[in-house]
Amino acid sequence: MDPVTRIVESLLSRQDPTRPHTLLTRLLVSFCIGLAFIVLYGFYGLIAAIVFYLIGIELLGFPTNWLFYPLIAGVLIGCWKSSSGIRDYWGNHGYAGS
Numbered sequence: 839m840d841p842v843t844r845i846v847e848s849l850l851s852r853q854d855p856t857r858p859h860t861l862l863t864r865l866l867v868s869f870c871i872g873l874a875f876i877v878l879y880g881f882y883g884l885i886a887a888i889v890f891y892l893i894g895i896e897l898l899g900f901p902t903n904w905l906f907y908p909l910i911a912g913v914l915i916g917c918w919k920s921s922s923g924i925r926d927y928w929g930n931h932g933y934a935g936s
Contacts, residue, residue, distance in 0.1 A: 868924045875920035876913060883912015 845866075853863055886908035894900040 864928065867927060871923045871927060872920040875923060876916040879912045879916030879919060880909070881912075883909045883915075886912060 849863055849866060853859065859867070887905055890908050891905055894904065895902055
């Protein structure tokens, strides 16, 4: 088992389900949410860059520096979605009785 999984498991095993999440738990969950969205949409950006390379650059002759636009768009969308997920977590979850 990797060290990050062990840290998360040990932190969450000490969390009392009837009490609000501690600041450390909130920060750890927020980091996991942010990282997951950025990796997911970064992967989507990579797939879009491959498709754009095959169609736009190879077939249509676009310049190669356009290849970075789908990657940048994927990471930016991932940042936007992660901020939305983190705001939702901090606003609606992690409280006692929820």
